Amino acid sequence: MNSVGLLYVGAVLFVNSLMLLGKIDGKSAGVFNLFVGSIQVISPFYLIFTANGDSWTIFNASGIFLFGLTYLYVGITNLKNLDTSGVGWYSLWVAILAVGYACVSFFQFHDVKFGIIWSMWAFLWTMFYLLLASKKNVAIFTGWVTFIQSWMTATIPAFLILIGQWDEVGPKTTWAVTIIAILLFVVAYLSVKPSISSKASEMKSGA
Numbered sequence: 719m720n721s722v723g724l725l726y727v728g729a730v731l732f733v734n735s736l737m738l739l740g741k742i743d744g745k746s747a748g749v750f751n752l753f754v755g756s757i758q759v760i761s762p763f764y765l766i767f768t769a770n771g772d773s774w775t776i777f778n779a780s781g782i783f784l785f786g787l788t789y790l791y792v793g794i795t796n797l798k799n800l801d802t803s804g805v806g807w808y809s810l811w812v813a814i815l816a817v818g819y820a821c822v823s824f825f826q827f828h829d830v831k832f833g834i835i836w837s838m839w840a841f842l843w844t845m846f847y848l849l850l851a852s853k854k855n856v857a858i859f860t861g862w863v864t865f866i867q868s869w870m871t872a873t874i875p876a877f878l879i880l881i882g883q884w885d886e887v888g889p890k891t892t893w894a895v896t897i898i899a900i901l902l903f904v905v906a907y908l909s910v911k912p913s914i915s916s917k918a919s920e921m922k923s924g925a
Contacts, residue, residue, distance in 0.1 A: 721879035723761055723782060728873030730754040730789055731864050738849075738861030748796030751789040758786030781819055784812050788843075806851025809843045816840035831887065834896050835871045842867050862906035870899050 730751055737747040762779035769775040791805050820836035823829045845860040878884040 720761070720765075721876045723758060723785075724872050725876035725880070726754050726757060727785055728868050728871075728876060731868035731872060734792070735861050735865035735868055738857050738864060744796040748793040751793030751796065755786050755789030755791075755793055758782050758789060762786065777822070784815060788812065802850040803853075806847050806849065809846035809850065813840045813843035813847060816843060830889065831875070831884075831892050834892065835875065838867055838871050838899065858910045859907055862910070863903055866899060866902050866906070870895065 733742060733747050733750050736742045737744055762782040765779035765782075766776050769779070788805075788809070791808060794800070795802055795805050816836050816839045820833050820840060823836055824833035842863055845856060845863055848854040849856050849860050875884065878887065
């Protein structure tokens with residue numbers, strides 16, 4: 719994914735995290751999803767049309783569609799007040815594909831940094847599936863995961879790429895940041911676990 723596109727992935731994830739945390743209205747967030755989704759659908763078409771048949775350029779462009787269609791789907795769903803199950807099931811499909819992109823990053827390109835980032839995106843899309851299709855009470859936790867990933871998997875990497883410093887991030891820093899991200903996910907889960915458990919108990923008791 720090109721650096722500018724990745725930067726705006728960070729922006730839309732940031733906005734969507736605040737929506738999930740109840741800070742932004744769903745329709746307001748939906749409009750921004752449409753803006754970024756449109757960019758993330760137009761740009762890969764351009765990359766594919768100018769790839770001159772280069773299979774890896776086309777492969778990389780295909781990953782951008784995963785994001786673009788997600789944001790368009792979310793935007794339309796929010797603005798039209800549609801049921802979210804379609805977005806949720808699409809998110810499960812994307813989560814599975816993201817694991818494949820992670821494996822290609824690790825083993826084909828030997829790119830540990832983006833292998834980790836794709837793995838985190840697979841986790842994020844899985845959370846969207848649980849929230850939107852399975853209707854699990856994980857909105858707040860998903861909001862925090864989205865917030866953390868908006869910075870760690872998109873905004874900061876994109877900014878470093880734009881200023882030519884991404885290659886300066888070594889293995890020790892990469893794994894340190896990864897561990898910090900995982901710890902933040904754990905802290906976020908533990909902080910919202912009581913409300914998740916309480917809601918589950920209410921549903922079982924018919925309250």
